[in-house]
Amino acid sequence: MSKKKIIIGIVVTALVSACLTIGGLCFALGINVRQAGDLARFFGVKHFIEARYVNEVDDSQLMDGAISGMVQSLGDPHSIYMKADMYQQLKEHTEGEFGGIGVTMGFKDNKVTIISVLPDTPGEKAGLAAGDEIMAVDGTPVSELQSEEVAMHIRGEVGTHVTLTISRDGSESDYDIERATIKIETAKGKMLADGMGYIRIASFSENTDKEFKAAYDELEAQGMKGLIIDLRENPGGLVTSCVNIANMVVPKGPIVSVVERDGSKEVHESKLEKEKYPIVVLIDGNSASASEILAGALQDTGAATIVGTKSYGKGSVQVVMPMFHNDALKLTIAKYYTPNGRCIDGIGIEPDVAIDFQSGDTTDVQLEKAEEVLREKMQ
Numbered sequence: 001m002s003k004k005k006i007i008i009g010i011v012v013t014a015l016v017s018a019c020l021t022i023g024g025l026c027f028a029l030g031i032n033v034r035q036a037g038d039l040a041r042f043f044g045v046k047h048f049i050e051a052r053y054v055n056e057v058d059d060s061q062l063m064d065g066a067i068s069g070m071v072q073s074l075g076d077p078h079s080i081y082m083k084a085d086m087y088q089q090l091k092e093h094t095e096g097e098f099g100g101i102g103v104t105m106g107f108k109d110n111k112v113t114i115i116s117v118l119p120d121t122p123g124e125k126a127g128l129a130a131g132d133e134i135m136a137v138d139g140t141p142v143s144e145l146q147s148e149e150v151a152m153h154i155r156g157e158v159g160t161h162v163t164l165t166i167s168r169d170g171s172e173s174d175y176d177i178e179r180a181t182i183k184i185e186t187a188k189g190k191m192l193a194d195g196m197g198y199i200r201i202a203s204f205s206e207n208t209d210k211e212f213k214a215a216y217d218e219l220e221a222q223g224m225k226g227l228i229i230d231l232r233e234n235p236g237g238l239v240t241s242c243v244n245i246a247n248m249v250v251p252k253g254p255i256v257s258v259v260e261r262d263g264s265k266e267v268h269e270s271k272l273e274k275e276k277y278p279i280v281v282l283i284d285g286n287s288a289s290a291s292e293i294l295a296g297a298l299q300d301t302g303a304a305t306i307v308g309t310k311s312y313g314k315g316s317v318q319v320v321m322p323m324f325h326n327d328a329l330k331l332t333i334a335k336y337y338t339p340n341g342r343c344i345d346g347i348g349i350e351p352d353v354a355i356d357f358q359s360g361d362t363t364d365v366q367l368e369k370a371e372e373v374l375r376e377k378m379q
Contacts, residue, residue, distance in 0.1 A: 046066075064081070079318070080329075082330060089156075090148075090320070090328075100156070100180075101126070101154060101182075102121020103115075104202075113133050114128055114134065115286040116233035118202070123177065127175070134167075135165040135166065137162065139165075160179050161177065162179060163175065163177070164177065187200070187211035188200055189215030192371060194375060194378070195225035197219035197227045198227075198230065199228070200230040201234055202234060203235060204242045204245075205237050205238060208238070224277060226375075229294075231287045235312075236291055236314065239258075239268075241290070246270055252274075253339060254270075255270050256336050256339075257337040259336070280305050285309055285310060287311040288311065289314045291312075292315065297339055299338075299349065300340040306349065306351040307369055308355065309356050313344055313345060
């Protein structure tokens with residue numbers, strides 16, 4: 001037998017063996033013929049790149065890129081593949097302390113807009129303001145980044161710098177900002193006139209429910225007769241924290257229903273027998289996600305009057321799945337519905353009493369309207 005035939009026989013045997021192996025694997029995993037073909041395409045391209053690309057390639061980088069590409073193909077700004085450094089930054093942010101500049105951002109209509117600037121932070125000291133549009137981060141246009149990537153590129157090690165290209169009133173300027181440790185107090189209260197309590201919730205992080213309860217208890221001790229909850233410029237956060245707060249103010253029954261693609265439903269309920277105080281909630285166009293869950297539950301149950309402008313309209317739920325290299329996948333897995341069955345994704349919550357700021361306003365007219373409404377409810 002010639003050497004050529006022997007080599008061909010070996011190659012054929014290897015191919016048949018590989019096909020049988022892949023076929024057996026596909027059968028075990030319940031993969032159909034079309035999916036098996038897609039796997040063959042994927043591994044074929046990967047092998048071709050590894051064998052023929054002009055430079056040496058890193059297997060891990062290839063897989064990172066493949067996973068990231070799959071997620072980006074969904075066209076969902078809230079789903080993203082996070083490498084190890086990005087995942088670590090996300091965990092630090094939800095724990096309430098991280099290196100950054102102290103701004104919250106909204107992602108809508110392919111724009112990145114600053115929603116709020118925390119007091120006494122690098123962002124405030126640099127002169128950033130709510131309404132500023134971020135055009136680029138360190139020279140990279142935000143159009144080339146996913147929403148979560150924009151946030152993670154702005155955060156970083158304390159003491160390092162980030163340059164933001166900001167569009168304001170039709171002109172662009174660069175802001176060089178030194179990152180600092182950002183400690184977030186996400187819920188803070190104070191007593192207003194006539195026994196009206198006021199609690200501002202900036203976001204829903206790991207400790208927000210505890211901070212809210214502390215503020216709520218303090219206001220009760222001071223003789224609170226009614227409560228204003230300010231959710232303006234609140235981008236959302238942890239649903240668990242939101243649900244814990246809802247249990248203090250939403251009467252017994254559903255708070256939010258989380259519905260997945262297959263129709264399976266998880267209902268979060270309040271155990272509060274009866275609301276103790278009349279409540280007014282302030283929202284605006286930057287009140288999103290968990291903010292809308294709380295506002296929607298209070299509105300649907302009649303436990304509060306909603307004042308302000310229509311909310312952002314983010315009614316989807318994400319889950320973070322840790323992976324094998326300290327990386328993670330953040331994926332939209334469900335939509336949430338208010339107690340009355342409303343899905344506000346892309347729609348938002350309409351206030352019961354609509355009021356917006358007008359040019360020339362020198363006071364917080366929305367808060368003033370909330371006080372007026374609450375005063376009537378307290379009578």
